[in-house]
Amino acid sequence: MEVRRAVRAHLADIDAGSVLVACSGGADSLSLAAALAHEARRAGIRAGGITVDHGLQDGSSRRARSVSEAMATMGLDPVEAVHVRVAHGRQGPEGDARRARYAALEAAAARHDAAVVMLGHTMDDQAETVLLGLARGSGARSLAGMAAYAGLFRRPLLRLRRDVVRAAVPDHVKPWEDPHNADAAYARSRVRHNVLPVMESELGPGLAQALARTAELLRADADALDTLAREAVGAAVVDGDPELNEAVAGAGYEVTRLAALPQAIRWRVLRAGALAAGCPAADLHAAHIAAVDVLITDWRGQKGIDLPGAIRAKRSGGVLWFGQMT
Template identity: 50%
Template sequence: MPALAPPVATIRVAVRRALTGLPAGGPVLVACSGGADSLALAAATAFVAPRLGRSAGLVTVDHGLQGGSAERAAAVAAWAEGIGLAPVECVRVEVAGRPGGPEAAARAARYEALVAAARRHEAAALLTGHTRDDQAETVLLALARGAGPRGLAGMPARRDADGVPLLRPLLGVGREQTRSACEVLGLAPWEDPHNRDPSYARSRIRADVLPTLVRALGPGVVDNLARTARQVAADNAVLDQLAGEALGGARHTGGGLRVEALTSLPSALRGRVLHCWARELGAPPAALSHRHVAALDALVTEWRGQGAAYLPGGLRVVRRAGRLVAVGC
């Protein structure tokens, strides 16, 4: 028997680790665009899942943004059925009219469709093909945007997506490994032209910035950036736990937060408390930025009788009788 190619073995091991320990029940669904990363993930999942006593399926999303997109999605679905994945779905989404830029709108539409499919099939988890290179790009984007520790933590290996466990088994696997695995397995990945479009910041990071860093600092920079994300994520988990406890201690029986309790907190912890509280009030997480939290913090630490701090979602917070309280707009 010929030896298993190392890239194929690496990806199968990563998938096995991600699937081990999932509760029994429904299938796992792979989100597959037809690119090398998700094709390699789908092929590995089709091999690993049955050996763990679990069924595996696939969902491919047609964004309708390029000519031939419906045919490509149908081809991915046909391939998936051919290797024994089931259930298999091809879902068309509408991107136009959504808030944000085209990249954000497409991402939002895609995840809505993926989560809906996972719910329809009562999936145990949804798997995506994000790699170590994607993680490194995410960290660089976060640095450029001044996103702070939450941004530098990158993409988590596991998170809850509206009640569906979302797993990223390949965050420790390089993009070259997924491409090599596809070559070994005789798979022909689709190259999304959006990934080379310089109008997108991530495309510029991928095509110019990260290769320049690799040339200047060596190939280890990609793994180092991904490792930084893991380390910051671990720190964030501890700080978020402390912030949750501090938020509970700052609550006023009449509603809102006690300024005195907030003032006594270290600034880094107070910022997390205010961020968490703003989300509780209904501020959309994607729109809640550092400047919003800074405006809330100014009501605590730089109080001069100023007016309200405005939060996304039409929310308004004022300081009143030693408390921060949300008021109607």
């Protein structure tokens, strides 16, 4: 009943289009799919299911067909198995597969006029995400974990423990256990099977709830700071190109305005400037932003800071410039 109530709450504002559930065939997503089929039928909302075959394991296409059949027996319609090609990029196997999966889900939503795509992440997944962000030394945005509402995507189960969600899997379907979830080569698997159990054993029960609650609090803080940063960008931006020996042309920001900002907001402005100039988000780290910040807080005539993606940050004439090096 808890899974159904969570899904019901996320359907309350749906008044147009259909709803899709992303289902891997695992217990969490099968539980979500069954709850959506039940609640959507009661609410008179058209609900379908999408399973994404990454093609990374033997028998994946056969399993995708099986998942599709399971969703159809629940009453979901339309049901579709989407086969994707995972390109090898800079984010590693997990990141590359995630990027391909979300792109496929967005395309499926467009095809089926879906207002929402539901994802089966649980409180335990959220706790794992927070610990992974903490291990990377990330900022508040990373530690804020996954959002319950993120544009097209919704995660109704984020406040439910994994065991509660899995107990709601219908008896007539058999969940599939992804071997990657038990593969110690993956950081998330090590956190799930080794780190979290030890921490809960040593610190007491309720750790996952505490980490998830921390994520919610940090998300609210990060949202507020991001709003202030967007306002600060508008106030500090300068039009025109810098007159530099190196051909660096791009967005510029008044140093005096940046220097007056609290560090939490200023660093967000600097990150936004670097990303807007073309820095790859996956390669832009806190150490890069800290180095750029020195051009504002400890200016001694430095030549500039080279950033990922052949981007340079340079101070000239009281303006901090971000742009492509040519």
